[in-house]
Amino acid sequence: MAEKSGADILVECLVDLGVEVVFGYPGGAVLPIYDALYNHPTIRHVLVRHEQGATHMAEGYARSTGKPGVVLVTSGPGATNAVTGITDALLDSIPMIVITGQVPTQLIGTDAFQEADTVGITRHCSKHNYLVKDPAKLAGVVHEAFHIATTGRPGPVVVDIPKNVQIATAPYARPELKVHASYRPQTKADAAAIDAAVEMLAAAERPVLYTGGGVINSGPQASALLRELAALTGAPVTSTLMGLGAFPASSDQWLGMLGMHGTYEANWAMNQADLILCIGARFDDRVTGRLDAFAPNSRKIHIDIDRSSINKTVDVDLAVVADVGSALDDMIALWKQRGHQQQDLSDWWSRIAQWRAKRSLSYPDTGPEIMPQRAIADLYQACRSTGKDVIITTEVGQHQMWAAQHFGFEAPNKWLTSGGLGTMGYGFPAAIGAQMGNPESITICIAGDASIQMNIQELGTATQYRLPVKIFILNNEYMGMVRQWQELTYESRYSNSYSDSLPDFVKLGEAYGWTGIRIEGPDDLESGIRQMLETPGPVIVDCRVAKLSNCFPMIPSGAAHTDMLLDPNQIAGIMSDEAKALV
């Protein structure tokens, strides 16, 4: 058998595993791997400007293509810079493989130059991790790492490779996939659980389908099956932030997003439902609000591939441990086989119509300034009229919630946002990664003035690889979401939430070879957006919006779904210590 170096074995594995793009940054401990990638015929390396950027690019690539994202960074600071993105991918279940260089095995533990305990640091923010001390084991590990990252509940896997292992040689043949015998995610539901779920659903008078990111992770087929189940049952559908796009926003059965900044109708439907079918969501605190008041009179079914998500925060009546797509497929087949008909849900729908009539997403739009909600709504209309495929990423803050509320998504994998970790700095690199994986799509990062500065250095990456991403900044000169909470809780003492000394984003873009556009007022909004969409190449838009708008509806932390605040007049400015202590 031919001998190969560890670095060559790694690259060979990446090719065998179908990797087309690697997002990375070189350094001493990965030089052998970089040399093996030099002028590589099939693997494209995207040189980032900061390793955090690489991780979010890999996430954006993964979320928009369904393929795992691959990151390559050096030891020590390269690995520690990647930690935020690894954690982000863990919380949002994004398949990602992070290859880190490490100091040579004989120096491990000596505080060597650029040594960090990468497996120690990433042990609890990755789905699994490895330190590979023998080049003969490398291929098996890399194949297993991809398998673990992409199967079951997807997540990030870290492979730490000491420099001497990259250089040393071992016999190499393409390995058989050998996975830990203990790793066996349950993808097919128990028949009894499917049976019970179908009967509960068929008997429900006030059902709600509560969907989440698991539907997206399960693949486009799962979204199609969700639509079919919704059509069969006639039930209303809501979704978490992570699940947007799995069900079309244009459907009559769509209630909008639920949770802290969800619609009135979605949250009230959850509160009044007699049956909640949770599909690939996890009863996150941003969704449930006060736990003892969450959907108090409903029976609950939870479909999740991860058993530890079931009964974690909310006790459910029926657990269905399975891949979402597989469970939906089984449920639909059984529904049809039993000849179930839709219940008469007209009473339920007429109650929903009353909640909808509140028009909870409406906003005052008469002043001289651009309302941020209007900016998103106009961006949405303009994107639709291009007739092209559009991928939206966001940063974190008010703009993220407004984007979720006012941009309609019709298809999965088109909405990329940091939900679980809420990472400012995610959106722009994610857009670069998505654009890499979808060269024909229009990729837009909806950003805030503060968040965009967290990975602004990646402007250079987009320039270098001629990626025509668009950044649309809702510039309110505040960390708006922080300011909103300070209004709600701390009598508007704006402690450090003003974005002082903002750069001139137009000039900043231009300095990197981008087109910069400023939108000053409502009269420029439409034309500015059109110009952004029509300009080839990367564009940064500084859209000046009303500085003090707040995001509604809002369920304050720890409040019940029924205690939703609909407008600014309901903000009290003070809270009990118990409420203050909640995130």
Add this chain to the structure above:
Amino acid sequence: MHIQEELSQRHVLSLTVSNEAGILARIAGLFTARGYNIDSLTVADITDDHAISRITIVTSGPPKVIDQIIAQLDRLVPVHKVTDLTDAGPFVERELALVKVAGTGEDRIEALRLADVFRAKVVDTTIESFIFELTGTTEKVDNFVALMRQIGLVEVGRTGVVGLMRGKEAV
């Protein structure tokens, strides 16, 4: 505002895991990261080829938390099986303690008498001290140590609990 604590129950968990680098850190770290309690943890490999280890963890928490602990452990890649011995049926649990007691005269005789009652063995002695070896449940060891404290306890070493299900089957 004050921090509220929930009522908890003691559970003995028995895990089989792949015997690989970092496995103990993975498990212990899961407990700290998620705020679970560890009262004791023991580990040793249990197969001829040293491929599998058994870890016995004594933990405590409300039922819902125990259920989460099991689900979280089960989803770690190298964890083969998690059994909650406390829930699964009758089981045997033991720990071993070495208890050093110093004293002379009547105390020394009393220490020996108590050791006899507890079926502790003397494994080391000097004119003024004994080391007793005792196996039993955690409660038995606790009681023995409490009595020795009154006589002249010097120090204690304990292994923590190991446990197995009763009956002929493996878990």
